[in-house]
Amino acid sequence: xxxxxxxxxxxxxxxxxxxxxxxxxxxxxxxxxxxxxxxxxxxxxxxxxxxxxxxxxxxxxxxxxxxxxxxxxxxxxxxxxxxxxxxxxxxxxxxxxxxxxxxxxxxxxxxxxxxxxxxxxxxxxxxxxxxxxxxxxxxxxxxxxxxxxxxxxxxxxxxxxxxxxxxxxxxxxxxxxxxxxxxxxxxxxxxxxxxxxxxxxxxxxxxxxxxxxxxxxxxxxxxxxxxxxxxxxxxxxxxxxxxxxxxxxxxxxxxxxxxxxxxxxxxxxxxxxxxxxxxxxxxxxxxxxxx
Amino acid sequence: xxxxxxxxxxxxxxxxxxxxxxxxxxxxxxxxxxxxxxxxxxxxxxxxxxxxxxxxxxxxxxxxxxxxxxxxxxxxxxxxxxxxxxxxxxxxxxxxxxxxxxxxxxxxxxxxxxxxxxxxxxxxxxxxxxxxxxxxxxxxxxxxxxxxxxxxxxxxxxxxxxxxxxxxxxxxxxxxxxxxxxxxxxxxxxxxxxxxxxxxxxxxxxxxxxxxxxxxxxxxxxxxxxxxxxxxxxxxxxxxxxxxxxxxxxxxxxxxxxxxxxxxxxxxxxxxxxxxxxxxxxxxxxxxxxxx
Numbered sequence: 001x002x003x004x005x006x007x008x009x010x011x012x013x014x015x016x017x018x019x020x021x022x023x024x025x026x027x028x029x030x031x032x033x034x035x036x037x038x039x040x041x042x043x044x045x046x047x048x049x050x051x052x053x054x055x056x057x058x059x060x061x062x063x064x065x066x067x068x069x070x071x072x073x074x075x076x077x078x079x080x081x082x083x084x085x086x087x088x089x090x091x092x093x094x095x096x097x098x099x100x101x102x103x104x105x106x107x108x109x110x111x112x113x114x115x116x117x118x119x120x121x122x123x124x125x126x127x128x129x130x131x132x133x134x135x136x137x138x139x140x141x142x143x144x145x146x147x148x149x150x151x152x153x154x155x156x157x158x159x160x161x162x163x164x165x166x167x168x169x170x171x172x173x174x175x176x177x178x179x180x181x182x183x184x185x186x187x188x189x190x191x192x193x194x195x196x197x198x199x200x201x202x203x204x205x206x207x208x209x210x211x212x213x214x215x216x217x218x219x220x221x222x223x224x225x226x227x228x229x230x231x232x233x234x235x236x237x238x239x240x241x242x243x244x245x246x247x248x249x250x251x252x253x254x255x256x257x258x259x260x261x262x263x264x265x266x267x268x269x270x271x272x273x274x275x276x277x278x279x280x281x282x283x284x285x286x287x288x289x290x291x
Numbered sequence: 292x293x294x295x296x297x298x299x300x301x302x303x304x305x306x307x308x309x310x311x312x313x314x315x316x317x318x319x320x321x322x323x324x325x326x327x328x329x330x331x332x333x334x335x336x337x338x339x340x341x342x343x344x345x346x347x348x349x350x351x352x353x354x355x356x357x358x359x360x361x362x363x364x365x366x367x368x369x370x371x372x373x374x375x376x377x378x379x380x381x382x383x384x385x386x387x388x389x390x391x392x393x394x395x396x397x398x399x400x401x402x403x404x405x406x407x408x409x410x411x412x413x414x415x416x417x418x419x420x421x422x423x424x425x426x427x428x429x430x431x432x433x434x435x436x437x438x439x440x441x442x443x444x445x446x447x448x449x450x451x452x453x454x455x456x457x458x459x460x461x462x463x464x465x466x467x468x469x470x471x472x473x474x475x476x477x478x479x480x481x482x483x484x485x486x487x488x489x490x491x492x493x494x495x496x497x498x499x500x501x502x503x504x505x506x507x508x509x510x511x512x513x514x515x516x517x518x519x520x521x522x523x524x525x526x527x528x529x530x531x532x533x534x535x536x537x538x539x540x541x542x543x544x545x546x547x548x549x550x551x552x553x554x555x556x557x558x559x560x561x562x563x564x565x566x567x568x569x570x571x572x573x574x575x576x577x578x579x580x581x582x583x
Contacts, residue, residue: 084378
């Protein structure tokens, strides 16, 4: 029996003639899974498909064993097992942080007022908004609103948490706190998050998926992704000729990603960002060669 | 994970919990509180001498009905916003619409309270013989018009708000609908002779009033139609409105709902026809001059 929390089987999504996600097979098991890719790569589409907020054009999707593409009942059952943080959240007007979460908790079928209120307070504390419970959402800062949106996705400790750019608008302290929360969830469930912050992926993710142009370009561990860039990142007094990216670091040396290393160049340990950039560049080269 | 999940798996109670929440939200909505306060304020004045409280139906119709359109459209939008902020929730849009429909109990109850006051005032300060009731127009007839134009209007407005919230969820849509509703209502009061029968298609229209005759501009008239069937027609319209709002949910199969809408729509047409063809078929004129 599969231990996957979510399965995409031959799933694709098109908007008219535009393919947002090409035919994809994917299994998501326990742990934190990072989704990397440029804008327009299909990350949000994939997250919305997994979160059942978008029907696929082809294929079937299973969440917590429920085939969400089969029936409304299965979709409802799946939604009871997942929490989702959309990329852009517009809050209802006039609500406080507590009343918003309380209302969402009712929509998530928490019936007993006592247990619901306990859960609302728990997630507010989790995202460090316990002292802002009675504040109107309009009075919260951007980062606090983002954490409030995150709080609703964590309600009920769902088996699958889908987060679309959760670290946007958070300061470093808040991001570190979020990493702590998510790594705690990963022990017994699945966290699928999209981000542009490669350092978050390096710090947090057990597995990384790189999406580009609606297709998966890499799927593996963070270590494996970094390994693809080993020997291709250097520091020297001058930039590598043909380097994909190079910049002068604080020590005065020039760090180059890709290109031909010079005589005085020393190979250094690459980062997730280096590997990601090289992966993207390789694909663009292939496209150029095919034209 | 999911340690607390077991506490929330009672689907039968799901609607009840959400409905209670929406009822509370309705009760606390500023537009409802203002509208209810205006309705209460209207009760503080002594009723009209010729028609007693029967002429005061405009107060709950405006205070609870028109304000209710704003309230319900706003609650529908905020319910949608909360669901959208959560991305996906296990409560469907159809259930959320139904829960908002349950919140109609608030304007209905408020309308009933007004109706109880109106009946008491009607008996405490009886109408003058120059007003209504007169001739074939009985007290029951007068109560029916008060119920239709007071209580059912208090519910009908929020139903329109629910439909607007579902199908035209734009800020400003409800206030525009209020203006349109007021204009339609003004036109459909039987002031224009050709609309005397057709006026009963409108969701709010007077049956008796000082509409006047040649030579006596305030003479009491009873217009054509049956307020009893008109009430049934309004109930059917409200039911149709709630079902039509529920139809917006595209995730569910809509065949059953479409059938129900067709049946309720047909029933509404039948009741409307009965309202037009029932009751007095000629305008009744109070034999006593208005004295104004």
